[in-house]
Amino acid sequence: MHATGTPAELAAPGSLEDFDPQSGSRLERLVFNNRRMVLVICALLTLVLGALAFARLGLNASFEKMIPQDHPYIQNYLEHKDELRGLGNSLRIVVENPSGDIYAPAYLDSLRKIHDELFLMPGVDRAWLKSLWAPAVRWTEVTEEGFRGGPVMPDNYDGSAAVTEQLRANIARSGLVGSLVGNDFKSSMIVVPLLDVDPGTGKRIDYHALSRAIEKIRDHHQSAEAGKEPAVRLHVVGFAKLVGDLIDGLHQVALYFGLAALVAAAIIFYYTRCVRSTALVIACSLVAVVWQLGLVAGLGFELDPYSILVPFLVFAIGVSHGAQKMNGIMQDIGRGAHRLVAARYTFRRLFMAGLTALLADAVGFAVLMLIAIPVIRDLALTASIGVAVLIFTNLILLPVLLSYVGVDPSAAERSLRAESPERADSGLNHAWNLLDRLVERRWATVTLVVAATLTALGFVISTGLKIGDLDPGAPELRPDSRYNLDNAYVTANYSLSSDTFAVIVRTEKEGCLKYQTLIEADRLAWTLQQVPGVQTTVALTNAVRQITAGSNEGSPKWLTIARNQDVLNYGAQQASVNNPDLFNTECSVMPVIAYLSDHRAETLDRVVAASADFAAAHGSEDRKFLLAAGSAGIEAATNIVVRKAWVQMLLLVYLAVVVLCFITFRSWRAVIVAVAPLVVTSVLCEALMVCLGIGVKVATLPVIALGVGIGIDYALYLLSVQLAQQRQGATLAEAYRIALQFTGRVVVLVGVTLAAGVATWALSPIKFQADMGILLAFMFLWNMIGAIVLIPALSHFLLPGPRPAAEGSAPAVATAS
Incomplete structure (x- = not known):
């Protein structure tokens, strides 16, 4: 079952007649003595799961799945989200007049049409929609006779000069400049709160369909006409539009998938x-992807901008393990x-090694299940399904297929030439000879230093690593994406940003009308205004103060x-x-x-600290200050x-890997020898994140x-052979040389293949996918380099001599790859 000799000694019997089909483990006999049945079952599963994936698998994202629902801040928001419609999931659509101002009749006519189209769009919370054409958007002024007010848009608006002047006066009296009206009066905003479920269909809002509908309006x-400015320009920001743009970017994933396969x-x-x-x-790696997608669809899951990356990983991991099985069979055929005999002997030598390596892969995914963010848990679950599938497609199906078709004889012969004495100092063998020297004290010491x-x-460098977003706009997209350009326009032309942090006063x-409650809320608003990064605050107290002064002839003494x-x-x-969104109907929440x-992490941390300190000092049974709502409040909870x-995940993944290695x-x-290269790579990856x-x-x-x-796969394959040879009495230099010949080539091949598979993500228009691709490619390459360089150097000090079998019964689950 286990490799315990040199590559030459591990040669399988040459003829099929000399081979006992009843030899090997029970699993081996079950698989290879029923090869046709295995192929039929795999073919049927591929057809069924492929059809299931094609028919049922969709792309979407949920606002609530992107946030940590178990966090107290998010629970506070979800408990009161129906009373805080303007602070949840909403779109902000700015309509710009590129050749004039907002008072142009043609512009206002276009604004009205856009308002009406958005009002009728499925999933819109129509009662809370705001624009200059919304009846609920009103103006108020103080006169000798008391308060006067009405809708900002005159009821009799007809585009005439007189009514336009009335609109101009209403906007000036409404205080909307900087919020619903641009500071330069060249644009106005439509605020579109969204429902989580479409009441007409009872289904969750399809953000991609919503985004496409908005793009049609745009x-x-x-x-x-050619050569002329458009009548209006639209700038759209908000979670739903961001997700829609992300899903649009995902449609290019097929191209990158094809590129990765090539x-x-x-x-x-x-x-x-x-x-x-x-x-x-x-082909077997693609079959694994089909199975994984079919199972994900069958379990009722959807692909989102995060889990869409899992098929890439499954494919890359499948290719790496498949290459190991292929190389083992190729070498045996070359001998x-x-x-069929080569396939069975390779199965014996590699199944447990491959299974152990896949379990190590699963550890990395399983740890993610502990992160209380649904989208990450979905990613972990879909990835775990993919790893489980690889056990069948790449550890079982591929050897069975190769037992039928074999390999090219010339390729099999070529695979053994590198081991011949006459080529000992040529090609990669020269590099292997240099690596052999790392077991010597001088070179081992230099390497470790x-x-x-x-x-x-x-x-x-990694001490400068930040939590959260470091860039303005939506860091998930490229800086020059339409969304981020739209966000930059909104930020530059409006006083109130889209980054809102709300403390809920319950x-x-x-009770929110009581004097003491309003005083405490006013103190909270003043406290937040002193925090660097806060532009301004809005609360019921502002409006009450203005109305109180207005009721007393506008005297500032009554502010x-x-x-x-x-x-x-x-x-x-x-x-x-x-x-109406300053407090709820019962006046129990404001x-x-x-x-x-x-929304940088430093800004959010300061606001959270100030709010939490105030809530702890001023909260009581009569009034509670609950954190947090608003886009920035949700992001602050996510950062926490x-x-x-981050810390828990690192500790758990390393603990799990250590246990598995032991x-x-x-x-x-x-x-220690196996895990040390991973630690070095993890630290360097964090430093790379800071630099990028x-x-x-x-x-x-x-x-x-x-x-x-x-990354632990590399150490598993290299060390398993090295320790096996040492337990047979070989010196460290001999054992490591055999490990390089036996597994070194494909360890390098695996590292390069994995890195190449994920490096294609760097081409994605979705920035976070590109970031993940760069970081994973870096880790895969450096884990590979660290394994082949640090394992011999560390072994010189920790595993210097022959390892007696009594010290550990761990077999050399070596790969012939």
Whole structure:
């Protein structure tokens, strides 16, 4: 079952007649003595699961699945989200007049049509939609006779000069400049709150369909004759539009998937020069992807911008394990074995090694299940399904297929030439000879000093690693994407940003009208205004103060919160006319909203700290200050979860890998030798994130876990052979040389193939996919380099001599790859 000799000694019997079909493990006999049945079952599963994936698998994303629902801040928001419609999932659509201002009749006519089209769009919370044409958007002024007010858009608007002047006066009196009207009066905003479920169909909102509908509106109203400016330009921001753009970018995934398959095929073919075996490796890896997608669809899951990357990983991992099986069979055929015999002996030597390696891969995915963000848990689950599928497609199906078709004889002969004495100093063998010297004390010492220096330098740089977003706009997309250009326009022309942080003030019924509650809310607003990064605050207290002064001839002396309850009741009643979202109908919930200059982690941390300190000092049974709502509040909670999960994830993934390695090797020294390269790579990856300006967030959180879980494969394959040889009495130099000959080539091939598979993500228009591709490619390559360089150097000090079998019964689950 286990490889315990040199490659030459492991040659399988040459003829099929000399081979006992009843030999081997029960699993081997079950698979290879029923090869046709295995092929029929796999073919049927491929057809069924492929059809299921084609018919039922969809692309979408959920607002609530992107947020950590177990966090107290998010639970506070979800509990009150129906009373805070303007602070949840909404779109902001800015309609710009590129050749004039907002008072042009043609512009206002286009604005009205856009407003009506959005109002009738499925999934829109129509009662809360705001624009200059919305009846609920009103103006108020103080006169000698008292308050006067009405809708901002005159009821009799007909485009005439007189009515336009009336509109101009209404906007000036409404205080909408900077919020619904651009500071330069060249644009106005339509705020479109969204429902989570379409009441007409009872189904979750399809963000991609919503985004396409908005793009149709944009294209229709921005169309212009050749050589002329369009009548209006639309700038759209909000979670739904962001997801729609992400899904549009995902439609290019098929191109990158095809590119990854071509690159992997080219690498394997360059190594083997065998068309049939290369085609089978690629085909079995694609079968694994089909099975995985079919199972995901059958379980009722959808692909989202995060889990869409899992098929890439499954394909890349499948190619790497398939290459190992193919190489083992190729070498045995080159030594004269029949293709069926070669397939069975390779299955014996590699199944447990491959299974152990896939379990290590699964560890990296399973740890992600502990992160309380549904989209990450879905990614972990779909990836775990993919790893489970690979056990059947690449550890069982591929050897069975190769037992039928074999490999090209010339390729099999070529695979053994590198071991011949006359080629000992040529090609890659020269590099292997240089690596052999790393087991010597001088070179081992130099290697470890260099590795320690790089690790220390990387650690110093990694201390600058930030949690959360580091760029303005939507960091998920490229800086020059339409969404980020739209966001830049909105930020530049409006005083109130889209980054809102709201503290929910909860009281008993009618409690938000009490003097003490309003005073405390006003103090909270003032406290937040002093925090760097807060532009301004909005709360019921602002409106009550203005209305109180307006009721007293506009005197600035009355810009205060009166102690008289009747005055407060009147102020709140008037405020609800123009700003119904300042408190709920029972006046038991009111938000204090802070508009932030950005959503960087430092800004959010300062606001959270100030809000939490105030809530702890001023909260009581009568009034509670609950964090947090608004886009920035949700992101702050996400950052808190990510910061905690980052440390937990690293500890757990390394603990799991250490345990798995100890079970495999039964030697604490071997565990250190196996895990040390992973630690170096993890530290250097964090330093790379700092250098590239990539923060730790939902998109990058899985990278380290995946890199560690998959990266341990290299050590498993190399050390298993090395320890086996040492337990047979070989010296360290001899054992490591055999490990390089036996597994070194394909360990390098695997590292390059994995890196090439994920490096294609760097071409994605979705920035977080590109970031993940760059980081994973870096980890796969450096884990491979670290394994072949650090394992011999560390072994010199920790595993120097022959390892007696009594020290550990871990077999050399070696690969012949």
